[in-house]
Amino acid sequence: MSRKVINVALLGLGTVGTGVYKVLKMQQDDMEDKIGARVEIRKILVRNLKKAAAKIEEPELLTNNWKEILEDDSIEIVVEVMGGIEPAKTYMLEALKAGKHVVTANKDLVASHGQEVLDCAAENGRDFLFEAAVAGGIPIIRPLKQCLAGNHLSEVVGIVNGTTNFILTKMTQEGMEFAEALALATRLGYAEADPTADIQGLDAGRKMAILASIAFNSRVTFEDVITEGITHISAKDIRYARELGCVIKLMGLARNADSGIEVRVQPMLVPQDHPLATVNDSYNAVFVKGDAVGDAMFYGRGAGEMPTASAIVGDVFDIVRNILFHCTGRISCTCYKNIPVKEAEDIESRFFLRLHVDDRPGVLAGIASVLGNNNVSIAQMIQKHKDGDLAEIVVVTSKVREGNFNDAMMIVEGLNAVHKVSSVIRVYGGER
Ligand code: NAP
Ligand code: HSE
Numbered sequence: 001m002s003r004k005v006i007n008v009a010l011l012g013l014g015t016v017g018t019g020v021y022k023v024l025k026m027q028q029d030d031m032e033d034k035i036g037a038r039v040e041i042r043k044i045l046v047r048n049l050k051k052a053a054a055k056i057e058e059p060e061l062l063t064n065n066w067k068e069i070l071e072d073d074s075i076e077i078v079v080e081v082m083g084g085i086e087p088a089k090t091y092m093l094e095a096l097k098a099g100k101h102v103v104t105a106n107k108d109l110v111a112s113h114g115q116e117v118l119d120c121a122a123e124n125g126r127d128f129l130f131e132a133a134v135a136g137g138i139p140i141i142r143p144l145k146q147c148l149a150g151n152h153l154s155e156v157v158g159i160v161n162g163t164t165n166f167i168l169t170k171m172t173q174e175g176m177e178f179a180e181a182l183a184l185a186t187r188l189g190y191a192e193a194d195p196t197a198d199i200q201g202l203d204a205g206r207k208m209a210i211l212a213s214i215a216f217n218s219r220v221t222f223e224d225v226i227t228e229g230i231t232h233i234s235a236k237d238i239r240y241a242r243e244l245g246c247v248i249k250l251m252g253l254a255r256n257a258d259s260g261i262e263v264r265v266q267p268m269l270v271p272q273d274h275p276l277a278t279v280n281d282s283y284n285a286v287f288v289k290g291d292a293v294g295d296a297m298f299y300g301r302g303a304g305e306m307p308t309a310s311a312i313v314g315d316v317f318d319i320v321r322n323i324l325f326h327c328t329g330r331i332s333c334t335c336y337k338n339i340p341v342k343e344a345e346d347i348e349s350r351f352f353l354r355l356h357v358d359d360r361p362g363v364l365a366g367i368a369s370v371l372g373n374n375n376v377s378i379a380q381m382i383q384k385h386k387d388g389d390l391a392e393i394v395v396v397t398s399k400v401r402e403g404n405f406n407d408a409m410m411i412v413e414g415l416n417a418v419h420k421v422s423s424v425i426r427v428y429g430g431e432r
Contacts, residue, residue, distance in 0.1 A: 019309030137307025
């Protein structure tokens with residue numbers, strides 16, 4: 001087997017960059033036999049040289065000058081782990097045009113500008129790989145693009161944000177309210193200092209845009225994804241969900257139907273017997289339905305230094321093999337269709353509704369009549385608890401077009417007997 005050195009540059013030495021540095025060191029003795037070459041880090045781009053110097057054994061690798069990397073022809077692969085859109089996008093495009101291959105973990109960039117970077121990679125016959133951008137250490141991009149290429153996929157559904165899964169797990173298992181569970185997640189380092197992108201469903205939305213594009217061979221950008229966070233979920237909703245045989249999870253759901261693609265991230269009641277209901281703490285999982293494979297599930301660590309680095313180094317090794325076998329640029333953009341993305345009101349869902357209403361005869365009948373007049377069929381109803389002078393009722397609907405459901409709710413909210421619509425949460429599965 002040929003013995004050669006492939007030089008790599010890291011852009012960024014934060015959580016993920018440090019992980020990549022460590023994993024490459026851990027692989028040092030194996031990599032020549034494993035992939036036919038030795039991968040060496042030749043330069044690392046950071047902003048703060050002093051801070052970064054404390055993290056590695058060879059501070060001479062550090063630079064704060066991108067041109068030193070771009071103009072170094074001995075560097076064949078650039079690993080972008082800085083984050084953000086700019087200057088990351090410019091650096092990636094410049095690297096590809098200069099004949100370098102690019103690996104990234106940057107879901108924000110891939111979800112909104114993936115097409116531009118993939119086109120640039122294809123024009124230059126270079127590889128652009130981003131396994132770490134979705135669900136960290138879990139292999140899912142390569143399985144979708146390669147191992148499952150013999151399928152028409154109808155659904156990709158997953159728990160793709162660890163922070164919110166940790167929070168919902170604590171709310172479920174320990175009865176915490178959202179604020180308490182978020183504070184714990186922050187204390188334990190699961191939630192970032194600014195947790196907005198996680199708790200508002202934006203981080204998961206970016207990952208679902210990428211998954212939907214690959215699964216359905218049609219470009220979906222982050223801007224197409226319907227997103228809703230978990231800040232309004234209460235411990236009480238979780239208790240009612242349990243009575244209904246469900247847990248509440250922040251679900252990323254992408255479906256491909258004749259009428260178009262639907263892609264959304266929303267908290268949903270998930271039946272306890274569904275495999276995703278058992279995915280707890282900060283773990284992620286992605287569940288795929290294909291016409292040949294049937295159901296397949298991928299489970300593991302969706303973030304963190306070493307799991308994310310595991311995915312990145314896998315991409316780097318793949319590119320090294322392609323370089324050695326002169327077949328780079330082999331798998332580029334796989335979006336060869338142009339399927340429309342559905343508007344929110346045309347999507348069909350089941351709903352869990354929690355209402356505070358007057359406790360007197362005829363109130364339930366009034367609500368049922370409004371729902372019925374708008375083609376919203378009631379599948380289940382619970383009236384168990386009194387909340388002060390008011391009755392608390394929970395309604396679960398059958399599958400309904402969201403536009404019809406919203407029309408019905410406008411009227412329900414205006415009924416004199418209805419004091420508050422306390423929760424509206426979608427229900428996954430069991431559609432009929
Ligand atoms: P991080 O800890 O904040 O590290 C960012 C690094 O990039 C720092 O070394 C920073 O240097 C450097 N950097 C930022 N802007 C730069 C610029 N303009 N020029 C030079 N260096 C720059 O971030 P991270 O958590 O490692 O995340 C990196 C990427 O991986 C992001 O795209 C993120 O979405 C993705 N990702 C992260 C995880 C995870 O678990 N953390 C999981 C999956 C994907 P200074 O410190 O000198 O500013
Ligand atoms: N903040 C993300 C999460 C990890 O909680 O899953 C990076 O994608």
